[in-house]
Amino acid sequence: MQPDLLDPVHSAHALQQLRTLSPLVHCMTNDVVQTFTANVLLSLGASPAMVIDREEAQQFSAIADALLINVGTLTRERAEAMHAAIESANRAQTPWTLDPVAVGALAFRSGFCQQLLSLRPAAIRGNASEILALAGMPGGGRGVDTTDSALAALPAAQQLAQQTGAVVAVTGEIDYITDGVQTLSISGGDPLMTRVVGTGCALSAVVAACCALPGERRLNIASACRIMKQAGSRAVKQSAGPGSFVPAFLDALAANGKGE
Amino acid sequence: MQPDLLDPVHSAHALQQLRTLSPLVHCMTNDVVQTFTANVLLSLGASPAMVIDREEAQQFSAIADALLINVGTLTRERAEAMHAAIESANRAQTPWTLDPVAVGALAFRSGFCQQLLSLRPAAIRGNASEILALAGMPGGGRGVDTTDSALAALPAAQQLAQQTGAVVAVTGEIDYITDGVQTLSISGGDPLMTRVVGTGCALSAVVAACCALPGERRLNIASACRIMKQAGSRAVKQSAGPGSFVPAFLDALAANGKGE
């Protein structure tokens, strides 16, 4: 079955809504990408907030419009705080998004993410290796790199979506977004984006933000993927390498839609 | 009573002194803004150092010229380390500055910051919501955003200054710096600064650095606010958006005064 393409009207609308509604995104993410994640959300008009203490995270995820759980630099203490935040988010009907960084390669986070699958994530965003590992299929990778193309992990993504009720985005050269029945594909972006730390993690934060928007979740999440790929493509043209890509990318996110 | 304006001679002098004296600023700050805070201080010629272990923080705050306490990503463990560092700073007469990020919205940090008020901060820097919340006045906000103008929080700032002995800076479109009796106002800057994570937190670090300078503290802290607003205004002219603002802002801080 051929995946559908996303009507650009949807991503333009999502972009507009991010700016208008400015969803408050509670980010429990890894140490490496905190600043970039916050700046990506701010560039899009969303409101990031990083709250990590167990009790505070529990309180905050009920107030926030969306919650992001990224296990990149997981510790026992953070796992407990994340668990508490998710339970509180669920009680408050705050949608939460899972980024299963490097799942499969490492035992503790793999077990933790497996546990989380039963807690009704709104969205899961990972690369092919991570989605394969999370679905219990052979694949794996080394750290955050992925050696599988996103298409190879699409069956795993569909299975995960059916199992958890989440919309699953498996991203790479082409992104696939599936609710287990219908699938959308998004192309664009640039390989230079893999030479900059945090582009995937920041995408998960934008996915989380888009889960707070009204309208169909699958289209909103596909819009998040398209917004990031488009800004990436534009930024590459302004860049002399991975260093100048970062400011150009944030500028493109802030300008995005204005030039379309 | 109309706030006074700051004589530009003062901020030019403070800038010169930051470069000459290069105060060692012990930053206990949040996960999101560590790099940017360090780079802001380095650009101005100050020496940042982030030391967080309880015992080491206690030892270091006695050596440092200034201490910054920012509760953005507070945990129980960090709260204990901060408390120890403050007590040690007070014994060594190291001035310490409080940035009460998102106080009011979250219970744990609100209680913690209330406790700290009795420990003789040299300076407190926050946005309107935070200063209102810290003073026990109605206001509040969502996370680090503020919905109140700084002027609305000036009475709260004045009360806090009188209660604690600190110079209080309530910052926003216009910054107000008060010792509870006399108040200075600083205008300038640009709304783009609110689309970049850490500009407020980095300002608090510069306030901390300026607390280490000789001369009148109120004028030194107002100078910190003016230095940051001026660099912001200049950087915006060199920027195509929030991404390119960051390098331009650091360049402007490093060049600041040279072009005046």
Next chain:
Amino acid sequence: MQPDLLDPVHSAHALQQLRTLSPLVHCMTNDVVQTFTANVLLSLGASPAMVIDREEAQQFSAIADALLINVGTLTRERAEAMHAAIESANRAQTPWTLDPVAVGALAFRSGFCQQLLSLRPAAIRGNASEILALAGMPGGGRGVDTTDSALAALPAAQQLAQQTGAVVAVTGEIDYITDGVQTLSISGGDPLMTRVVGTGCALSAVVAACCALPGERRLNIASACRIMKQAGSRAVKQSAGPGSFVPAFLDALAANGKGE
């Protein structure tokens, strides 16, 4: 005895090998430099991964091609995780590199780093104050700054190399790389690099990556120093200050060798 110069062929070859072999570098580093460290490694074609939980770090350092231990924001918990990771690295013959940030100034990290010296580091990279302190010689410094020239610490570096079996790089205006018998010197770079947080810490990460390359370790580590100094020199020419230096530096690392 006059230090030798590095044949540029070696650093060009090391650069090529970093891109071809893309060593997986397990970075246990400080809070302030995580993003910059990851981006420096990515720009060079290496694969950074930050894994910090005790059990996960132990598992991961055995899979990784190299391990970096940087004590900049050490805590008790991190010290335990680092110790476990080093022991696992040694069992798996993964080379590990020590960056003894601010050793000498602070008791806890000084004791910890002293302990680590018996665990067979492949490389140690520090500034003059840190290398002097680690070797138990008078020197010291304040935080991460150094007040001694690298040459003054060369005897300390040679002693440390003989004591531990590591190649020791003491870096500053000129870098010295010694195995205790033979010493190489690398000049270049620019003082602007000291106004940007993390250039030294990122160098240690590149040293760690180069420890994973085939060939003579002393030459590979000297190559790491030369690669960073050369990119720094080139980036300064593209920069208007410390802010624009960062993207220019990462671009130069990614382009490095192509323009030679």
